[in-house]
Amino acid sequence: MALLPEPIPVHVLSPFSQAFSKMRMKAYAETHLGASGLRFKENLIKAFIEYVRSQDEICCGRPEPSPEGIVVAWWKKQKHRHIAGLPQGRLYPKLKRRSHESAYLAEVTCHYITDKDADLNLIQKKALQRWEKVKNELMDSMAIKDASLIADGHGIIQSVISIFNDLFLLGALRRVKFDWIREAEGVPDMALGYGSDSSIQLHPTSLNSDPEVSLAVSRLSTLLHEMIHAFLAQFTCSSCKKLxxxxxxxVLAKRIEEVAPGLLGFRAALGRFDGLIYDLKHGIEKLPSMHDVLHYNFEQVLPTDELYGEGAPSKLVEDIPTKLVKSRRLSW
Known part of the structure; x- marks a missing residue:
C-alpha cells in the first residue's frame, strides 16, 4: 500500500494579501476590456514591482554567495561544504546531502547551466542527445488531457527527470521517485505539483491556465519547477534552507527559463511569479528587495508585444482572476 503524502500545511493569509488585491485592481484598471490575459499579467507584474519599490526600505537583505565557510550553527561548530569544481573528468561535483550554503549552491548551479554548445560538458552533451531522441514522441504523448493514461508514464517521466538533472542540476539529484498526484490522497485539485528531497508528483489533469502554453509544455515546466525544489531540499543545509x-x-528557475528555448525547444514557464505571490500572501516568504525583484525579471517568460495584437490566441481579461495563482506549489 502506497504511503500517503505528508499533510499540506494550512497558512493564514498575510497582510500582503490585501495589498495584492489592490495591485490586481490596478492591473485591471490599466488593462483594456477584452485584452489578453497576458497583457493583464504584464500589468500585474508592473504593479507588484511598484509595490516592492514603495516598500524597499523595509525589505530584508539577502546573503550574497560566498566561497568562504560559514558556521551553520554555533552549537554544532560545523561549516558549510563547498563544491570543489564543475564536472570535467567526473560526472558531477561531489555534493553532500543537506550540507551546502543555499546561495552558493544556486550560484554554482547557475554557472553550470548553459545553452552554448562550446560550454556544454560531456554529461550535458549526452543528456541533450537523449533529449533530442525522445523529444518529439514525448511532447506528443504528454499532450493528452489525463497524463496518468500515458503508457509507461512513470518510466517516461523518470527518464525525463534524469535528462533534466544532467542538463541543469549538475547531474547530482539522487533517488527521486516520481508519481501522479491522486485527489483521493487529499492533495487539493489546485496543486500542479509536489516536490520533496525524495519524491516528485505531478497532477495528471490540473494544468497551468495560460492558453498560450500547451499541455506538454505545462507539465514539463511543472516538472522542472519541482525538480529545483527537490535539488535544493537534498543539498542545502538545514540552517539556511529555503523551502x-x-x-x-x-535564480535557478530563471536561469533554466533563459536556456530552455535553445536546449529543449520550448519556452518553459516555471511559475516563478505566481509561486512567490502565493508565498507572500500566506506569510511563507518575506517581501524581496527591489534589487532581487529586478533581477528575477518575471517578464522574461511573457511573449513579445507582437502576441498582444489582434487575433492573439488568449483568454479575455475577465477570465483571469480566479486562476492567477494556480501554478503555486502547495507542498512543504
Missing part, C-alpha cells in the same frame, strides 16, 4: 520560492529557487 519555497525564495531567492535561491528563483
Amino acid at each position: 519555497w520560492h525564495g531567492r535561491d529557487w528563483q
